[in-house]
Amino acid sequence: MQDLLQPILNGILLGGLYAVIALGMNTMFGIVKLVNLAHGDLMILSSYLSLVFIAWLGLNPFWSLLAVAPVMFVVGFLIQGFLLNRVLGKEMEPPLLVAFGLSIILQNSLLLVFTPDARSLMTDLSVKTIPLGSSLNLPVLYFVDFLLGCAVILALHLFFKRTYLGRAIRASSDDEVGARLMGINTRNIYAYAMGIAMMTAAVAGVLVGMTFTFYPHTGPQYLIIAFGVMIIGGLGSMAGCLVGGIILAEAQLLGAHFTGPGYQLLCGYLVLLIVLGLRPQGIFGKA
Amino acid sequence: MPKRPALKVSELDAHYKDFQALWNISFEVNKREMVSIIGANGSGKSTLLNSIAGLLVPSRGTIEFFGERIDGLLPHETVPRGITLVPEGRRVFPRLSVYENLVMGSYTPKMRAKKDEMLAKIYELFPLLKARRRQMANTLSGGEQQMLAIGRAMMSEPQLILCDEISLGLAPVVIKDIYKRLRQINQDGITIVLVEQDIKRSLKVANRAYIMLEGKVVLEGEPSSLTEEQVKKAYFGIRPA
Numbered sequence: 001m002q003d004l005l006q007p008i009l010n011g012i013l014l015g016g017l018y019a020v021i022a023l024g025m026n027t028m029f030g031i032v033k034l035v036n037l038a039h040g041d042l043m044i045l046s047s048y049l050s051l052v053f054i055a056w057l058g059l060n061p062f063w064s065l066l067a068v069a070p071v072m073f074v075v076g077f078l079i080q081g082f083l084l085n086r087v088l089g090k091e092m093e094p095p096l097l098v099a100f101g102l103s104i105i106l107q108n109s110l111l112l113v114f115t116p117d118a119r120s121l122m123t124d125l126s127v128k129t130i131p132l133g134s135s136l137n138l139p140v141l142y143f144v145d146f147l148l149g150c151a152v153i154l155a156l157h158l159f160f161k162r163t164y165l166g167r168a169i170r171a172s173s174d175d176e177v178g179a180r181l182m183g184i185n186t187r188n189i190y191a192y193a194m195g196i197a198m199m200t201a202a203v204a205g206v207l208v209g210m211t212f213t214f215y216p217h218t219g220p221q222y223l224i225i226a227f228g229v230m231i232i233g234g235l236g237s238m239a240g241c242l243v244g245g246i247i248l249a250e251a252q253l254l255g256a257h258f259t260g261p262g263y264q265l266l267c268g269y270l271v272l273l274i275v276l277g278l279r280p281q282g283i284f285g286k287a
Numbered sequence: 288m289p290k291r292p293a294l295k296v297s298e299l300d301a302h303y304k305d306f307q308a309l310w311n312i313s314f315e316v317n318k319r320e321m322v323s324i325i326g327a328n329g330s331g332k333s334t335l336l337n338s339i340a341g342l343l344v345p346s347r348g349t350i351e352f353f354g355e356r357i358d359g360l361l362p363h364e365t366v367p368r369g370i371t372l373v374p375e376g377r378r379v380f381p382r383l384s385v386y387e388n389l390v391m392g393s394y395t396p397k398m399r400a401k402k403d404e405m406l407a408k409i410y411e412l413f414p415l416l417k418a419r420r421r422q423m424a425n426t427l428s429g430g431e432q433q434m435l436a437i438g439r440a441m442m443s444e445p446q447l448i449l450c451d452e453i454s455l456g457l458a459p460v461v462i463k464d465i466y467k468r469l470r471q472i473n474q475d476g477i478t479i480v481l482v483e484q485d486i487k488r489s490l491k492v493a494n495r496a497y498i499m500l501e502g503k504v505v506l507e508g509e510p511s512s513l514t515e516e517q518v519k520k521a522y523f524g525i526r527p528a
Contacts, residue, residue, distance in 0.1 A: 185363045
């Protein structure tokens with residue numbers, strides 16, 4: 001029992017990171033019904049952007065967020081405003097294809113610019129732990145991931161609940177004509193939403209970059225994690241993101257604990273299948 | 288000084304692609320008036336309101352609001368000028384709370400500062416909305432949603448409210464209640480244009496009425512000067528033999 005505590009603790013902390021990875025994608029799905037297949041790649045783009053700012057300005061990874069987040073806001077705004085808005089309509093397929101194309105372009109552009117070498121965002125937190133007892137340690141970097149993840153979820157929640165722009169985005173997704181009649185200029189409203197979603201992807205990208213190594217082709221791997229979190233937690237639900245993230249991470253880490261690291265991913269997806277079987281709309285999803 | 292109308296529509300045409308929905312519409316609404324536009328389904332009433340509010344750009348003619356040309360302006364330009372539309376089918380935001388729906392009514396920058404003041408006014412007018420302010424709009428009944436739609440429109444402190452079929456699908460007792468509030472709003476100095484299929488009720492409340500048929504105004508006048516026979520003929524398009 002004692003040796004189970006460490007993977008359980010790590011799973012909870014990793015769950016916070018998984019939640020923020022899925023957050024932006026889940027938000028866009030909830031608002032625009034857009035499945036952003038490029039979400040993972042855009043997140044990895046943020047990791048590389050952070051790398052650039054760190055090298056250029058000598059910042060530490062956390063401070064680089066102050067530069068990466070606004071840049072990603074603009075990137076998201078432009079992608080939605082100039083690409084995805086044009087194909088949004090009744091059908092799901094055209095935006096899906098545009099996002100898929102964007103994903104391929106991003107991966108290969110990153111490959112061209114940054115070479116296929118493994119990178120990571122250096123931080124001295126990655127080796128620090130805080131002992132919590134004889135056999136239990138709190139990995140500081142994972143703990144920071146978790147705290148920042150929760151903070152971003154809370155901030156996004158407040159943004160959508162309390163601000164005029166956040167409410168206008170929700171109102172436009174509920175009834176676009178109704179929103180226009182309130183004096184909301186709905187033409188750019190989804191672009192703002194994507195900009196905000198990409199700011200959460202920027203946080204995810206920097207955290208992932210500090211916690212793991214990344215390559216130009218790492219994006220889809222995190223896209224799959226985001227999908228898993230969304231499906232377990234419930235499409236469009238922010239609380240679901242955190243719960244889904246923790247369940248997926250626990251499944252992977254406890255799975256690895258019992259069956260060996262080789263089966264880590266498999267265990268995650270088995271739990272995903274079980275949730276799909278028992279509650280297809282996800283834990284916080286509405287039927 | 289000659290009386291200047293609050294709203295003046297002159298020789299207005301509007302199209303949906305190749306289909307012409309409005310033909311040479313002219314009408315006026317004076318300040319503080321309640322004017323009814325009556326017509327059967329497809330007579331162009333909603334198209335007319337949508338053109339004034341800016342959801343549809345007219346293809347010919349002018350719309351003036353207190354002397355200022357507003358034809359071709361979009362809703363985010365007409366709302367700050369004091370025009371608001373309560374749309375057909377209510378169009379409240381189902382997944383926003385009653386309070387949030389009302390707050391969206393004060394979205395324009397000028398109105399945000401006056402949000403709480405307007406909110407108090409609307410809660411006074413519709414106490415029911417205050418009691419239900421935390422509920423999601425999709426949990427309200429049809430009549431409550433209609434009150435919410437009117438309250439939400441009032442949040443922009445309009446001078447002119449355009450109401451599109453506000454009695455559609457509601458029980459008579461609820462309609463009566465809503466019309467009572469509407470008269471109250473009108474007495475507070477807000478000009479109202481009412482679009483209805485219900486001839487009797489809208490003639491009862493209005494100062495003046497226009498009757499539309501197939502995109503044209505076919506009859507106008509004060510309700511007392513219009514005979515039932517005249518109105519019916521105009522409404523159904525029965526031409527004198």
